[in-house]
Amino acid sequence: MLSLCNHYRELRVHIYDHSGSAVSPPFHISQQKKKFLQILSAIVFGNGECIGFDTTMNIRQLKLPVLSRLNDNWYDILEVLFSSHGLVGRGTVCYLARKDDEEYIIKDHWVLGNADDEDILNEVAMLKKMQGVRGVPELVEFSKVKLLTGEVDNTKIYRYQELPSLVGTWRTHFRLIMKPRG
Incomplete structure (x- = not known):
């Protein structure tokens, strides 16, 4: 801005x-x-990435985007189910998606921590431990979102310098694929 x-x-x-x-x-x-x-x-x-667009999402003919580059799988986005409304935070967006005639939920969000921290996998570990519990979605796959450069998308790479007030506040872009629709 x-x-x-x-x-x-x-x-x-x-x-x-x-x-x-x-x-x-x-x-x-x-x-x-x-x-x-x-x-x-x-x-x-500036290209899309330069001005802040998520380059892992492709827009086709002004329709909903197609999610790409998630562990070499493609998911057609059918609908936006939820989108948070804040400038700072997890930036969560949940999509209803389809792959091979099966529906999935994609949770796209930002997790507190650096890309190499094990703490960013807490939600994945929790979903794996709760597999089979009624009402808890099945985790199909997950991924740290990577940029065109191959680097994991993290807020730290967008900053010119590390300010003392921002230490420990970096977030890593992450996606979870779950089913069935909740």
């Missing part, structure tokens, strides 16, 4: 992700024209 201040002479860049927010110091638009053009160019001409 961009904000104009000081009678529209200065610009600040605001970044919000699942770990919190960061705001740039203000800079004078007419005195730092090159920086202003670089920011606008990134927003206008």
